[in-house]
Amino acid sequence: MVDFYMPTAASASVWFSAYASFAGFMMLVRSMATELMPEPLRSYMYSVFNYLFAPFFSREVTLLFDERYGMTYNELYEAVEVYLRTKIGPSVRCLRVSKLPRIKAINVSIDRDEEVDDTFDGVKMKWCYVVTRVEKPRNSGTNEKETEKHRFELTFHKKHKDKVIDYYLPYVLARAKTLKEEQKTLKLYTNLDYWDEDNESWGSINLDHPCTFDKLAMDPELKRMIIEDLERFVARREFYSKVGKAWKRGYLLYGPPGTGKSSLVAAMANYLKFNVYDLDLATIEDNSELKRVMMSTTNRSILVIEDIDCSIKLQNRDDDQDKSSKETDPYKKPLTLSGLLNCIDGLRSSCGDERIIIFTTNRKEMLDPALLRPGRMDLHIHMSYCTPSGFRVLASNYLGILDGEDHRLFGEIERLIESTEVTPAQVAEELMKSDDADVSLGGLVNFLKYNQAERERKKEEEEAKEKKQKKSTRFSLLKKRLKIFSTNA
Ligand SMILES: Nc1ncnc2c1ncn2[C@@H]1O[C@H](COP(=O)(O)OP(=O)(O)OP(=O)(O)O)[C@@H](O)[C@H]1O
Numbered sequence: 001m002v003d004f005y006m007p008t009a010a011s012a013s014v015w016f017s018a019y020a021s022f023a024g025f026m027m028l029v030r031s032m033a034t035e036l037m038p039e040p041l042r043s044y045m046y047s048v049f050n051y052l053f054a055p056f057f058s059r060e061v062t063l064l065f066d067e068r069y070g071m072t073y074n075e076l077y078e079a080v081e082v083y084l085r086t087k088i089g090p091s092v093r094c095l096r097v098s099k100l101p102r103i104k105a106i107n108v109s110i111d112r113d114e115e116v117d118d119t120f121d122g123v124k125m126k127w128c129y130v131v132t133r134v135e136k137p138r139n140s141g142t143n144e145k146e147t148e149k150h151r152f153e154l155t156f157h158k159k160h161k162d163k164v165i166d167y168y169l170p171y172v173l174a175r176a177k178t179l180k181e182e183q184k185t186l187k188l189y190t191n192l193d194y195w196d197e198d199n200e201s202w203g204s205i206n207l208d209h210p211c212t213f214d215k216l217a218m219d220p221e222l223k224r225m226i227i228e229d230l231e232r233f234v235a236r237r238e239f240y241s242k243v244g245k246a247w248k249r250g251y252l253l254y255g256p257p258g259t260g261k262s263s264l265v266a267a268m269a270n271y272l273k274f275n276v277y278d279l280d281l282a283t284i285e286d287n288s289e290l291k292r293v294m295m296s297t298t299n300r301s302i303l304v305i306e307d308i309d310c311s312i313k314l315q316n317r318d319d320d321q322d323k324s325s326k327e328t329d330p331y332k333k334p335l336t337l338s339g340l341l342n343c344i345d346g347l348r349s350s351c352g353d354e355r356i357i358i359f360t361t362n363r364k365e366m367l368d369p370a371l372l373r374p375g376r377m378d379l380h381i382h383m384s385y386c387t388p389s390g391f392r393v394l395a396s397n398y399l400g401i402l403d404g405e406d407h408r409l410f411g412e413i414e415r416l417i418e419s420t421e422v423t424p425a426q427v428a429e430e431l432m433k434s435d436d437a438d439v440s441l442g443g444l445v446n447f448l449k450y451n452q453a454e455r456e457r458k459k460e461e462e463e464a465k466e467k468k469q470k471k472s473t474r475f476s477l478l479k480k481r482l483k484i485f486s487t488n489a
């Protein structure tokens with residue numbers, strides 16, 4: 001017969017106190033012994049003790065955020081690091097301070113073993129930054145035997161575990177994303193005519209272009225439409241994947257020089273916080289190089305090809321085929337329009353997300369129809385000569401005369417602007433000549449009058465030329481007839 005041991009309430013409480021005393025004793029031993037142990041052993045002992053005894057006493061749970069998750073970077077670790085910068089309280093004693101070259105912001109973050117308190121929806125939490133030294137894998141390729149492991153630990157009451165995981169952590173991710181966007185320094189990449197030692201073909205500088213949409217002098221309706229188009233584009237990740245379309249958008253900006261095409265590109269980049277890749281086709285030798293250069297651009301970026309009509313002589317697609325078939329080396333096809341279009345289609349369909357492609361031109365009529373075909377560029381945006389509303393924006397930018405305020409010369413200027421063709425760049429140049437509004441607006445009136453007079457003079461000249469030409473044609477026709485008549489007679 002087998003006797004089963006059935007615990008009674010009394011015996012359970014005896015067992016409980018025995019275990020508690022043992023565990024308490026072991027915790028004490030741990031805290032004393034681990035101080036004397038070498039680091040790897042200490043971390044190991046620490047985790048064993050925590051596993052065996054801590055859950056029994058503690059009503060708390062700790063979430064661990066390691067810097068790396070297997071081979072990949074842990075996005076949550078990075079988000080926590082950014083988020084905690086905004087939560088540093090007065091109890092923190094030691095801070096790490098850093099600044100990256102050519103970036104204005106100074107980063108302040110907590111040092112190892114420092115703690116930061118946070119509260120979310122009534123839940124109190126404690127963050128701690130922990131750095132441990134671990135042995136390096138044998139095949140790591142360096143002589144160093146140890147490496148540092150970075151981790152954030154988040155401790156809170158067990159009963160809030162679901163709330164923290166389901167709501168707090170997504171909140172931390174979203175906050176970090178916003179903070180990163182606010183601090184992001186935009187880059188302007190230009191393609192190099194060589195590949196550098198890191199096999200990179202783009203050189204970069206910070207994009208410090210101050211142009212934003214409110215500084216742009218253009219038709220307010222068109223401006224609103226562009227902003228809405230951009231907003232719709234970035235908000236439609238799910239839509240693009242649902243309809244099986246690549247998450248890309250193409251714009252063709254056309255208009256005379258000085259109407260703000262490049263300024264609009266900068267305004268778009270600043271609005272979306274996208275880096276800009278300025279692709280100079282003149283430095284690209286062949287189609288395969290173009291492909292490599294384009295493929296090495298990153299997501300959330302704008303690829304610009306300025307003055308597409310004159311940056312390179314691009315033949316039409318039929319010519320391309322003739323030409324490429326004549327090539328002796330099949331891999332070295334000279335840069336062609338079809339190569340460019342294939343690359344763009346490739347970029348649009350194969351790799352990358354949230355890409356914007358912009359072509360600018362002064363002469364839309366010179367472009368190959370293949371570039372203008374519907375579906376190639378999603379939106380054709382005409383940047384036109386300055387309008388009265390555009391002038392108001394420039395007066396606010398350059399002279400601080402805000403919308404709604406007036407100046408005695410505004411009426412005259414607006415009438416002149418409507419009856420002549422001046423670019424926003426020309427108006428801006430006049431407004432920059434003096435800080436005194438009376439002086440610069442007076443100068444603008446003179447400039448516009450001169451411009452109008454010149455326009456009229458040219459018009460009259462052309463009319464006179466045309467008249468003269470018509471007269472001479474009529475005269476030569478008459479002479480011809482007279483000749484025929486005299487011969488017949
Ligand atoms: N629409 C505009 N709104 C505000 N400023 C403008 C505008 N257009 C031109 N400017 C001013 O004129 C300068 C030149 O403009 P921008 O380079 O954007 O013109 P563009 O159309 O790209 O000319 P191009 O065809 O020669 O490249 C800008 O730096 C800006 O100061």
Ligand SMILES: [Mg+2]
Pocket residue numbers: 261262263306360
């Ligand atoms: Mg330009």
